[in-house]
Amino acid sequence: MHYNIWDFFCTEENYPYWQEQIQQSQEFNRITWEKIRDFLCVIERHNPLSHQLLQAHNLEQFIQIARNNGYQLTQEELAWFVIIQKQIWDCLALAQKTPSLKKQLLSSQNPDEFIQIAVEQGYYFTQKELAWLLIDIKSSSSLVSINNSTGDAFFIANIGRIVMGSWMGLAERWGLVPPLCNMKQPGNGIFGDENDPFFLDRCFLPSGYLNQRLMINY
Structure with missing residues (x-):
């Protein structure tokens, strides 16, 4: 189910748009992160809500079904959560298959240096x-x-x-x-x-x- 949500944001045609949107939006906080994480945990359990959400043909329908079931989410919040996770996982995946990059990242003296190396590779997260x-x-x-x-x-x-x-x-x-x-x-x-x-x-x-x-x- 989680990966169906990724399709709303991470297809070749959707990803550039949402990546730009979250970069221009205000910084989201940990409360938002935990709210979406907990929501995804709920729908991963294949309960009736999961079935309803699978019937959503687009992001707007998905958000409305979630709201009808008591989950107050916005498109921007979901996009931020999904895209930031993709940025981090893609960075780690690239490092896994690029020994020189992995060595460089693991040699970082502090988080700021790690983040800067990621930025140089085109990955943006805090x-x-x-x-x-x-x-x-x-x-x-x-x-x-x-x-x-x-x-x-x-x-x-x-x-x-x-x-x-x-x-x-x-x-x-x-x-x-x-x-x-x-x-x-x-x-x-x-x-x-x-x-x-x-x-x-x-x-x-x-x-x-x-x-x-x-x-x-x-």
């Missing part, structure tokens, strides 16, 4: 947008599993053909993505409530509950 995507990946129960016998947490190495561990490890070192637990808290995190040690952006699980073990595959 530090926060990159962090939100990686946090969504790392907080997914389908990608992070817990070994109940040992209390260890294991992070899946690959998504599609992209090796994620190296990018996740880099983002952790910068403080963009929190560790699995707060045994060692990064001092340069840019998100979260500093007074709440168990806030998702600071800690995925209570301190000491798990031994951190991030499977990194370079």
Whole structure:
């Protein structure tokens, strides 16, 4: 279902238009990101709403069906979410098949340098947008599993053909993505409530509950 939504924005004829639209629009925030992410999670479950949305012949019908079911979304919000994700995934996919680019990105000293290298390759996204995507990946129960016998947490190495561990490890070192637990808290995190040690952006699980073990595959 998710990929049907991508077709509204990512076809050869639609993509340039929506890419220009989101670049000209105001910056969207994390609340918008989470609203759309949660909406997509709901329709991925193949419930009656998913069936209704599959009957939409165009983006306008899709938005109206969503609104009729209580989801207040705009075309611009959906376009931003879809296109930003495509920009990030396309950048990582190019790096996966271009060793020199991957080495350059992984050698970035800070997020600003990483983003600038991406821009030079024609990919446009912010530090926060990159962090939100990686946090969504790392907080997914389908990608992070817990070994109940040992209390260890294991992070899946690959998504599609992209090796994620190296990018996740880099983002952790910068403080963009929190560790699995707060045994060692990064001092340069840019998100979260500093007074709440168990806030998702600071800690995925209570301190000491798990031994951190991030499977990194370079």
